[in-house]
Amino acid sequence: MWAGRTLDSLVCVQDELRIRNLTAGDTDGFRACLDVAFHETTTDASLRRWWQLLDLDRTIVVLDGDTIVATSGAFPQRLSVPGGELASAGVTVVTVLPTHRRRGILTRMMARLFEQAAAAGEPLAGLWAAEGGIYGRFGYGVATQVATLELDGGSPPPPRSQGADFTLELLPLDGAGPLLDPLWERVRAQRAGVPARTEQWWSGNVLSDLEDEREGAHETRLVVARDAAGAAQGYALYRARDAEPATTVEVLELIAPDTEAEATLWGYFRQIDLVGRVKATGRPVDDPLKFRFDDFEAAHVADVNDALWLRLLDLPAAVAGRAWAAPLDLVLDVTDRRLPANAGSWRLEASAQGDGRCSPTDRAPDLALDVAALGAAYLGGVSPVRLADAGRIAELTPGALARLDVALHTPRAPWTPEDF
Structure with a gap:
């Protein structure tokens, strides 16, 4: 190379x-x-x-x-x-x-x-921060978070819709990238914050299973859920870890744009013999698993951590590059000490069709914020109202926060399922 x-x-x-x-x-x-x-x-x-x-x-x-x-x-x-x-x-x-x-x-x-x-x-830069105090001063804001979910093993699977008909198949990791990538791409269409994967990234990172990187766990396995026509509709990567009194299954990645395929995969983990606990890391913060059970405590959130820190490098390109959920016309007074081209007063406009643009303006600002706060809110995962409550955004025109919040909204929380 x-x-x-x-x-x-x-x-x-x-x-x-x-x-x-x-x-x-x-x-x-x-x-x-x-x-x-x-x-x-x-x-x-x-x-x-x-x-x-x-x-x-x-x-x-x-x-x-x-x-x-x-x-x-x-x-x-x-x-x-x-x-x-x-x-x-x-x-x-x-x-x-x-x-x-x-x-x-x-x-x-x-x-x-x-x-x-x-x-x-x-127009964007993103990273996973080993230390949270480092990157805010460079204009990065926490735009996504991930949850760790835990549930007991050896018990009935969660309910799924009537009529679902899936088969499960264990496959080797080697060469599986072309089968899995279309599923990954469908999830990218459902949620913001997910990076695309190259063939090299699939083979050299996702499906790599070096023994010295397992931290004492057993080898990584791949299970695929197929529909009645034989098409793959979901997959999971997992490995077993010896623990007392029973083995823990660690779900490294569960990707299923089809909700019934997702339920089938969770059911698979609930029914593996000799498993005391199932632990899934890197899950979306709005994962629906908890609500698949009559007993909401059957699956619980063990932890929530910051994931992608996002930096807007080119404000006009970033605004134009995403869809907006509601019409909008307000002025942002943006502070950016590292990239002065982003700083100043910007008129942010969004049409009813979801198109957005921003341009310099002399009009009085409705909101004042720094570029890190804008990066945190950009994908729709952090409400501007929440940022204002934290002192990161100043509302200069009553109602401007609520209007921006509605325009940034996404049906599902943004999600970054892997670090890099």
Whole structure:
């Protein structure tokens, strides 16, 4: 994958620090930087896997002499947004060694990332934050969350609609990407916040099952739900973990745009022998599983965590790129310290047909907010009213918050089922 690549010209960060593209010769230094920053030990197999997924043109390192002291990168992505999708920079492998904090390195790397995203025509950037306090100052806001659901094993399956007729099939992971990707794409059409997957991402990440990445669990298995005509309508990836008094099944991914296929897959996990608990991570916060039971406590939410942090890089393109749920005409006073082109007063208009646009205006603002709050609300997962209650949005015209809230609404909560 390295053939024909050239380095960016070296740019001075501060005194002896330099920033440049990742190269084939950086393997050991790259791994050492990630392991120190994330408090982990990356095996050779894991490093090879990630090495094949990284985009060399979008991955950079910062060097102090010959030592890598910071890293960052981005995957070119297509992120589902209400009514469609937009190009997005999937920010990844962001590290700064503790010996080199407070030297402006992360600020410089983010500036480079924003420049590259602009050149690639990406109006959005998204990331999963290892530390929540880092990215707000760069204009990222928490736009999606994920839940961990738990239910007992060895009990009757949840009810499903009458007339549903599905068969279940266990399949090998190898080569399953083309079968599963259409289901993933249908879910992307139902929910905002879901990145598209390339063939390489399916084979090298989703369906990769390295033993040293299972954290002590058994191998990953794939079960597919097929309808009466034999067409795949849902799938789940899962693995078993030894536990006392009985095995725990960990559902890594359950994707079923057909609700009856989804119920069938949950029923599968409820009926596996010798299982004491089923634990599903990365679920949407409005997952309907709880309401499939007469006893709402049969499935419970064990945890909710922040998922995708979203950054609006090009405000007009982001507004035009999503569908709006109601007509709208108001003015936003936007603060953006990192990208001044986004800052100022913008007239936000949405038609009854869902088309949106924004343009600079001299009209008095109805709402005042920073770009991080706008990123949090953009996918419809965080209400502007909630952000105003938290002091992140100021309502200058009575009723403006409610109008924006209605226009941003989506039938289902946005969802980001995987990190990167």
